Amino acid sequence: MFCEDFLKCGIAGWCIEVLWTGWCSCLSHNLSMTATTSLLMFPIYGLAALIRPLYAKIKGLPVILRGLIYMICIFLIEYTTGSVLQYLHICPWNYNSSKYNINGLIRLDYAPCWFVVGLFFEKLLNPVQSGSHADKQQVKNC
DSSP, X not given: OHHHHXXXXXXXXXXXXXXXXXXXXXXTTOTXXXXXXXXXXXXXXXXXXXXXHHHHHHXXXXXXXXXXXXXXXXXXXXXXXXHHHHXXXXXXXXXXXXXXXXXXXXXXXGHHHHHHHHHHHHHHHOTTTSSOHHHHHHHHHO
């Protein structure tokens, strides 16, 4: 199951990054909407597969708290993997020019994005379990 989740999250992460960088490109008046990512990002996004076992432990918490927990975890993974990649001189991102960066590895102004992305991965990995009470009732009635 973890391998399947890892692949699913890696691919979804790549797609999110391409959409994000393409959108940012468009906002910078690059109408070709050029988007970029790195092959190194696949295993980093793949680590979002860890959300499934985490969700099993926190599913009773309100969505706001779960989103905050995922956001913190994403920041920790981004910082940790970025530190390793930076040490190896192969880190594909550098946030030093951003006002709210920490060591050029994470951007605190991305917190809302990581909050939403964490909840997206929760839904991707637990399509039936996560969601509203009405969704759960509908599944029970099937």
